[in-house]
Amino acid sequence: MGIELALHDGRPDGRRPNEGRRPAPAVLHLSTDHGPALAEALAEHARPTDHRLGRIDPYGDTHLNEQEAAAAFEEATALLARCRTDRQRAAVRDLRNLLANCAATPGSWLTFLGD
Template sequence: MGIELELHSGRPTRKGSSRDTLLRGSYEHGEALARALSALDRHGSGKLGRVDPYGDTLFNEQEAQVACQEVSVLTQGCTDDHHKAALLDLGWRPT
């Protein structure tokens, strides 16, 4: 089971198309990302450990910033090239 990521400009609506707010999607590294995040503590203070691999997980702007910092730390300690690529994709930021 892989994890798919989407970055939206606002909360996607249930009734309308979520494509209206979609800025970027990441679907390429789902399996590797799921494995990379599976080792994180779900009850810790971090945000990435709270990602639900079976359902939707929403982060507000502040939580997303914390998650990006976590990605940076995880990437530095990552030894698996597939996991590292998935984490780098997760940590994408608009320029």
């Protein structure tokens, strides 16, 4: 099981490009290198009280907008301090980078792609 990350330039809504009036949002960045380690770190170290990271669905997709990503950055910083392995730390550093990029890009969304 793993969790991959996709940074979109707009809200991902699950529609195919031709189903709606507007085109599907473009993927600005896709992170597939740390899927299992990120899932492990979130499962072991994300606390239920973590408002955003604690609600990531490891089996489905979870979306954060730019404001939620900015707030989740603080949670990811705390999560990084709790990681015990180099793999988990690398995965959470990647997560923090994408959260920061999302927070700095107006209209963007970060999607957690669960298995």
